Amino acid sequence: MGSHSKGRNKSYDYSFKILLIGDSGVGKSSLLLSFISNLVHDLSPTIGVDFKVKLLTIGGKRLKLTIWDTAGQERFGTLTSSYYRGSHGIILVYDVTRRETFTNVLDIWAKEVQLYSTNHECIKILLGNKETERAVTREEGLALAQEHKWFFLECSAKTRENVQQCFKDLTLKVLEVPSLLGNGSAVVKRQILAQKKLDPRSSGTGGCCS
Amino acid sequence: MEKKRTDDYEPGPIPSPRPLDRFGFVKQEPNSSPDGLTRGRPAHEYEREEGRVRKWRKMIGVGGSDWKHYVRRKPHVVRRRIRKGIPDCLRGLVWQLISGSRDLLLMNPGVYEQLVIYETSASELDIIRDISRTFPSHVFFQQRHGPGQRSLYNVLKAYSVFDRDVGYVQGMGFLAGLLLLYMSEEDAFWLLVALLKGAVHAPMEGLYLAGLPLVQQYLFQFDHLVREHLPKLGEHFSQEMINPSMYASQWFITVFSYSFPFHLALRVWDVFLYETKLPFEKLIHALRNFPEDAMDPDTLLPLAYSMKVSKRL
Numbered sequence: 001m002g003s004h005s006k007g008r009n010k011s012y013d014y015s016f017k018i019l020l021i022g023d024s025g026v027g028k029s030s031l032l033l034s035f036i037s038n039l040v041h042d043l044s045p046t047i048g049v050d051f052k053v054k055l056l057t058i059g060g061k062r063l064k065l066t067i068w069d070t071a072g073q074e075r076f077g078t079l080t081s082s083y084y085r086g087s088h089g090i091i092l093v094y095d096v097t098r099r100e101t102f103t104n105v106l107d108i109w110a111k112e113v114q115l116y117s118t119n120h121e122c123i124k125i126l127l128g129n130k131e132t133e134r135a136v137t138r139e140e141g142l143a144l145a146q147e148h149k150w151f152f153l154e155c156s157a158k159t160r161e162n163v164q165q166c167f168k169d170l171t172l173k174v175l176e177v178p179s180l181l182g183n184g185s186a187v188v189k190r191q192i193l194a195q196k197k198l199d200p201r202s203s204g205t206g207g208c209c210s
Numbered sequence: 211m212e213k214k215r216t217d218d219y220e221p222g223p224i225p226s227p228r229p230l231d232r233f234g235f236v237k238q239e240p241n242s243s244p245d246g247l248t249r250g251r252p253a254h255e256y257e258r259e260e261g262r263v264r265k266w267r268k269m270i271g272v273g274g275s276d277w278k279h280y281v282r283r284k285p286h287v288v289r290r291r292i293r294k295g296i297p298d299c300l301r302g303l304v305w306q307l308i309s310g311s312r313d314l315l316l317m318n319p320g321v322y323e324q325l326v327i328y329e330t331s332a333s334e335l336d337i338i339r340d341i342s343r344t345f346p347s348h349v350f351f352q353q354r355h356g357p358g359q360r361s362l363y364n365v366l367k368a369y370s371v372f373d374r375d376v377g378y379v380q381g382m383g384f385l386a387g388l389l390l391l392y393m394s395e396e397d398a399f400w401l402l403v404a405l406l407k408g409a410v411h412a413p414m415e416g417l418y419l420a421g422l423p424l425v426q427q428y429l430f431q432f433d434h435l436v437r438e439h440l441p442k443l444g445e446h447f448s449q450e451m452i453n454p455s456m457y458a459s460q461w462f463i464t465v466f467s468y469s470f471p472f473h474l475a476l477r478v479w480d481v482f483l484y485e486t487k488l489p490f491e492k493l494i495h496a497l498r499n500f501p502e503d504a505m506d507p508d509t510l511l512p513l514a515y516s517m518k519v520s521k522r523l
Contacts, residue, residue: 024336024340042343043346045340045383047464049456050460073380075379076422078420078421078422079422079455
């Protein structure tokens, strides 16, 4: 379960919402764990959604990153789709050793982003995880990323190579986009609260008996 | 549970023996468990446990022969005893009796074998990918391609063929895994069927069908219960933009078998299999008492059942 935010006195300048998406088993949760805690061990599949909070200082700004880790299986789309909303950064993860996870970036995940993401200037990073016995070349990853104006990186949750770099790069890019910075302050909070009241999902199921 | 011996018929390095808790999970930090289950238990507790097992055996009869009769005659006694927890050595049998899965098994001879051996499933690769990630810290499921992992695969594959609308959804593995710790493959399969198709209870397949309708319903109910019974906490959650889907969807999708302390998950299963009404939403009390004693089932369950839940929910 997600960590508690430390301290009541808003000890950060900006709060960013980061989303991890990609096929089941590509290593989203491992990347997150590797980023948050320096630990690397076998994890259970993510069921529904999970999140972690990380406070860090980059470029003299104190930042609070709330990182949403989603289940990769398609059936969970109904739970995970609402987490795209208001994201400042989205990390599209694939496994370089499994080609279908790469083709699904285009066939599934890019479409989900288009459909559900509300910040059009939201920063996207394409991230190839694992790096052994590859089935997808670095060049292919780079080409796909360039085509969509995403950033591109390869990393390994296991050796922790490039993991910190990925989140740091993403955060720096978010800091460069004025419209996202506006969203990173308290404004976004009220927006989301207002949206939630209109969300059809939170009504209409009433009256059922279990 | 008995400590598993290293397998001498399988090649590969012998894992160094690690301390296990009474359920067979590798202990995270030895001697620091606060749940009171790993500490040595005094002799009188064993005697009390023995007494309870004797009572239970009498109630069940040989192989469950007296069970239906007893439940019809004294349902309140059964309910009281189940709320105190089914003795671990009888849990597998009793779960099969109260869920109606035993009847399904007897009515469908050979069906499970057919599903496992002759049918193919579109979900086979998805299932395989999750097998080693299901209860990875339990000794029964740790060995690659060992008996635990093989049974888990068979049950999940059989179910994905049996019910192609549901197929395989991540989370089902934890239900199947929990069951396999207490019964054979075929029994576990029929209990899964009894639950999802509703032999005795309302069917729970909505946890896994497209759109996850039952999960959405539980989340909705849970949200209202938080607001109704814990208004201060509900307000705080609103302020911080926390909604139940962020922390509770995994509880419901896995019927508490995924992230709850194992001894608590078992007690929840005891009561929810018997009382056709699910106790899930009542577990909200865990939040009120958190964290002092809420994770002790003997505290949590009576509390949960003392709560009034609006009929509208």
